[in-house]
Amino acid sequence: MRERVDKLKEEVCTLFTPSKDMLRRMYLVDEIVHLGIDHLFEKEIETALKDIHESEFASSNLYEVALRFRLLRERGFWVSPDVFQKFKGDDGNFLNELADDPRGLLSLYNAAHLFIHGELELEETISFARNHLESMIRDSVVKGPLADQVKRALRLPLPRTLKRVEMLHYMFEYDQDNGHNPVLLELAKMDFNLLQQVHLKELKEISSAILDDTYDVYAFSSIDECRTLNAAIQGWDDTAISLVPEYLRKFYEIMLSTFREFEDQMPSNKRYLVAFNKAEAAEWPHRNYKPSFSEQVALATETTGVRSLAAGVMLGMSDAATTREAFEWAVTSTDAIISCAKIGRFMNDISGYKVTVDVAIAKINELMEDEWKTTNRARIDNQAVIPVTQRLINLTMAIPLFYGYDSDGFTFGEQLREILENLYVKPMPI
Structure with missing residues (x-):
């Protein structure tokens, strides 16, 4: 299987041959990312996006303009939201004919979610696109894979979706597309299966314990045990295990082993920050102290x-x-x-x-x-x-x-x- 994967990778690399056809390169990058194989072509994708960013792009197609905006911003390239001005009328509102372009609206909706502070026009863009997309789904205007993509985006926009999870859906949708590239699809499936084997092996070897919510669970019923665990963590050595309740000792041992591996790479004044703040949160109800919202947010950021x-x-x-x-x-x-x-x-x-x-x-x-x-x-x-x-x-x-x-x-x-x-x-x- 690995030999076949290597051969397919070579074939895909030829598709990245420098070209003035920026649209074709955009589609290629988008398909590769959607199929979850972008990790195989990081250098090629970076080169392609640099060329796309530095080249003029005069398209008047909403889908294409929004796709370029999203691909570049996702990789840290600056693109002005002014690129969408061409789709607005003299009154500053989007043109009415865009309401008949579900594919373009979906592309616009996803792209706009890469907005930053101060980009009010993109917030308005999201509202415009969402309203029309929701109406299209409600009236069954869009069907098939596109309808599924719209529903997923309305629930969670593409820029906020884990690519590996989106790939599970997209791979089947891509297979149904008559214009799909069979080389990309075969490589994506084989790479997925190879990675799955690696992940399964890693999962079998990993032994982990999770502290998250330990204080939340026990703080109201067992504050003494909560304080004891915190004291042991403050000690941060094997001798402190005698302080820990029996049912938490295995966790304490694993925690020490895990964090010692990279403890030296952290500033010394940061090592106990999380434990200290978790203890502080646990103490609040027992002191009848009601923290402000800002205090809770600040503490939660640490814990x-x-x-x-x-x-x-x-x-x-x-x-x-x-x-x-x-x-x-x-x-x-x-x-x-x-x-x-x-x-x-x-x-x-x-x-x-x-x-x-x-x-x-x-x-x-x-x-x-x-x-x-x-x-x-x-x-x-x-x-x-x-x-x-x-x-x-x-x-x-x-x-x-x-x-x-x-x-x-x-x-x-x-x-x-x-x-x-x-x-x-x-x-x-x-």
């Missing part, structure tokens, strides 16, 4: 553990990607890392507490949108370390998979279970 994960996601990356500059960016409290933590906290709270007040939910969603804007800006501001930036963004995109915008994947895990089975258990039929 999600995203700062440590930001460094952890670099493990296994190539030397070219893990430069000193990239590592320093990952372990610093950048806006992107804080936004990732906040999005996770907000989504967890909505799904966990089932807030029913519409105004409160709308406000939290508004806060999350602000953090997504910050995350999008991180791509542009940190293009020099885009491989690492993208890994952190992938971490952010994984949050809706577990917490969802309308369901809690942990509590109601049927959909999450199906996704995991498709990713790690069921091979792709070839």
Whole structure:
């Protein structure tokens, strides 16, 4: 199988031959990314996108203009939202005929979700496209694979969807397209199965324990045990295990073993930050202290553990990607890392507490949108370390998979279970 994969990769590389046909190259990059094989052609994709960014693009096709905007912004290239002005009338509103272009509207809707702070026109674009797409679905105007893509995007826009999960849908949709490239499709299926074998092996070798929510679960019923565990973590050595309750000792041992592997790479004043803040949160109800919303958000940013994960996601990356500059960016409290933590906290709270007040939910969603804007800006501001930036963004995109915008994947895990089975258990039929 690997020999066949290598042969297919060579064939695909020939498709990247320098060409003035920027549209063809855009379609190629988009198909490769959608099929989940972009990791095989990182250099080729980077070169193609640089050429696309530096070349003039005079298309008046909404789908094509929005596709270019999305592909470039996702990789950290700056593109002005003014490119969509050509689709507006003298009154500043989008042209009426766009309402009859579902493919173009979907492309526009996804592209606009790469907006940053201050781009009010893209916020209005999202509203315009969403209204028309929802109407098309409601009236059954779009059918087949395109309808499925619209439904998925309305639930979770493409720039916020894990590419590996989207690939599960797209691969079957691509197969139904009469114009699909059979070489790309075969390579995607074979690469998926090979990666699945690697992931299964890794999953079997990984022994992990999760501290998340330990304080939340026990703080109200067993504050003494909560304080004891925190004291042991503060000690951070094997001798402190005698302080830990019996049922938590295995966790404590694994935690020490895991974090010792990269502890030396973290600033010494950051090592106990998460444990300290979790203990602080657990103490609040026992002191009858009601923290402000801003205090809860600030503390939650620390206790999600995203700062440590930001460094952890670099493990296994190539030397070219893990430069000193990239590592320093990952372990610093950048806006992107804080936004990732906040999005996770907000989504967890909505799904966990089932807030029913519409105004409160709308406000939290508004806060999350602000953090997504910050995350999008991180791509542009940190293009020099885009491989690492993208890994952190992938971490952010994984949050809706577990917490969802309308369901809690942990509590109601049927959909999450199906996704995991498709990713790690069921091979792709070839």
